[in-house]
Amino acid sequence: LVGWLPIVKEDSNETGKKDFVNLKRVVWHEGFKELFESIIQYAKTGIMKLCGDGIRRWLFPIILMLSADYEEQCVMALIRGIGSACPCPKCLDIYKKAQQLESEEEKEALLKSVGLRDIENVFWSLERTDVYAALSWDRLHSYHGGMFSDHLWVQFKKAIMKAGEYTDGRKYEDMSKIIVFASHNILSETDRGYLLLQLIRSYLELDMYASLTMHTDRTLEA
Numbered sequence: 001l002v003g004w005l006p007i008v009k010e011d012s013n014e015t016g017k018k019d020f021v022n023l024k025r026v027v028w029h030e031g032f033k034e035l036f037e038s039i040i041q042y043a044k045t046g047i048m049k050l051c052g053d054g055i056r057r058w059l060f061p062i063i064l065m066l067s068a069d070y071e072e073q074c075v076m077a078l079i080r081g082i083g084s085a086c087p088c089p090k091c092l093d094i095y096k097k098a099q100q101l102e103s104e105e106e107k108e109a110l111l112k113s114v115g116l117r118d119i120e121n122v123f124w125s126l127e128r129t130d131v132y133a134a135l136s137w138d139r140l141h142s143y144h145g146g147m148f149s150d151h152l153w154v155q156f157k158k159a160i161m162k163a164g165e166y167t168d169g170r171k172y173e174d175m176s177k178i179i180v181f182a183s184h185n186i187l188s189e190t191d192r193g194y195l196l197l198q199l200i201r202s203y204l205e206l207d208m209y210a211s212l213t214m215h216t217d218r219t220l221e222a
Helices: 018-036 040-045 070-077 095-099 104-113 139-160 169-183 192-211 217-221
Strands: 047-050 056-059
Touching: 095 104, 139 169, 139 192, 169 192
Parallel strands: none
Antiparallel strands: 047 056
C-alpha cells in the first residue's frame, strides 16, 4: 500500500525551496492519513475483538515500529535532515508549542532550532503511538542498502571492477557475502583494494552478529 502513496514530481525551479519541500511532506502525510482512517477512532476508544484463544479483549491499534532508512525517517518524523541543527529523527515534539506563537517568523525559528518542519504529522492522529519512539534502525537499509552499497561497494568497484548499479538491498547482501572469497586472490597485499577487502571482512563479521536473533555471552564478547 505504501508504494501507492502519491509522489510529487521534482521541479528544477522549485527543488530545495522550503515551500516545495514542505509540499512533498504534506502530500505524503495526507496520503498516509487515508490509510489510517479505519483505525484512528479505534486508537482512541479501542475495539472489542474475539481473540484466537476464544477470549474477547478490548484492543487498541498502535504502531510500535517504523523501520526505514534515514531519508524515510526524516519524512516520517518531519525533521529537516542531516544538514539541520538537530538531524536525529528521535526528537522532542514541540510542534504544539510553536502553534501558540503569534508570528510565522517566531514559529519557523522555534521549529527550525530543533530541526522540525511546520507540518502536522499524520502519526499524531493515532493515540498511544509515538512516532519518534517507533522509528527504528533497519539492518537492510543501514547495512546492505547503506554502509555496503553506498560506501564499501563503491570503493570496491573503484579498486577492481566496473559493475552495474542495483537498488535491492538483498542483492547487496548476497554480493557482500562472496566478495572476499571471489576476489582475495586478485589483489596483492600491497594493493589498496586488499586493505578494502580486510575492511569488508570486518563488516561481514559485524553484520553476521547483527543478524542473530538471539545472543549468548560468547557472541556478545565477540
